[in-house]
Amino acid sequence: MQRTWLNSLPITFFVALFVFSGYLGWQTAYEPMTAQIMFNGIVLAGGAYLLVAYLPSTLWLTRGAAVLLTLGLAVYTLLFIGHYAALSDLYAEDYGETPDVIDNIGRATSFLAGAEPDRLHPNTVSTIIEVVLPLAVALILARKGLPLRLLGLAMTLILLYGLFLTYSRGSWIGVAGALIIFIGAEAVRRLPRGLATVVVGGLGAIILLGVIGFLLLGPGRLPDFDFWASTADSRMTLYRNSLYMAYDYPYTGIGLGSETFAWNYATFALLIQNRLLWYAHNLFISVWVAQGLIGLIALTGLLISFYAFVIHIIRRGKPDALFHGAWVGVTAGLLHGF
Secondary structure (H helix, E strand, O other): OHHHHHHOHHHHHHHHHHHHHHHHHHHHOOOHHHHHHHHHHHHHHHHHHHHHHHOOOOHHHHHHHHHHHHHHHHHHHHHHHHOHHHHHHHOOOOOOOOOHHHHHHHHHOOOOOOOOOOOOOHHHHHHHHHHHHHHHHHHHHOOOOHHHHHHHHHHHHHHHHHHHHHOOHHHHHHHHHHHHHHHHHHHHHHOOHHHHHHHHHHHHHHHHHHHHHHHHHOOOOOOOHHHHHHHHHHHHHHHHHHHHHHHHOOOOOOOOOHHHHHHHHHHHHOOOOOOOOOOOOOHHHHHHHHHHHHHHHHHHHHHHHHHHHHHHHHHHOOOOHHHHHHHHHHHHHHHHHO
16 A cells, blocks of 8 residues: 555646646736636646545545446437437537437437536537546446446446537547557567567557558548538647647747637637637647646656556556546547647
8 A cells, every 4th residue: 555655646747737837827827817727627627636645545436436427428318319409409510510310310319408508518528538438347346246337327328328419529439548558568568579579569560550541542432521620720720820829939828718829829820800710629739738848747747657656566466446447538638629
């Protein structure tokens, strides 16, 4: 227990550093109200980490917290599913590319009237689902009786269907990528070294060949190629312009808040007075732009120390399925953020 506590200290340090960089980003933002809202979220997240990491806990308490968290977010997903028809009309301009088959299925299963747009935005829903979905799967695999497994199965189906309706390709890729990483990690841990190398190398080769095939086949041979290509081009333009802003304010960043990014990006990158984009659509770039180099260092150190901690726990023995569900969920969210 002491060794586990000591190995979590680097994570705690980088969490504290990230909160500090968030404070600097709050102070440098020209729009203090929206910046304070984001900073409050950073502080709450840091406080939640300290509670989870250092308060005394038992296996029963950990399982109970995981069940309650997953159940609450499954209910949240049900609200999205029930309000899908209203939400589809509300966000038709933003999500007009949703295939008709998905839209028709979603409308057929809508069972609630009215909507709360700020809390049921498809992007928000997909981000929440991708993080909690591995926990629901872990509950199915937990060795604690049939009722818990049935509950896990029900929540998994709800979350999968909700993720399907969001039509968030980023979250789909995040979940799939996290699953591939988990399979690779399990192969390395359980298989003989030579066979594990072949499995991991094979998975990497499949991914590489898939990317090469996508690029070589080109327009007219792959469905929606032009859409994906134009999206990639626009994202690269956004990343490049956002990095220019980061280079202009490398140490302090421009400050927290969507208003801060929107106005700075419009004014200095696009040379217009019309807010078009509210964030950089990339986790590392967003943190660097908003919180400067301190925030970027804190995020990088946090990720390295987190996965070092995960590897340390896995090497020590056979952790509970919920442990794997937790780190795979974090990985899915990070891949989407990238």
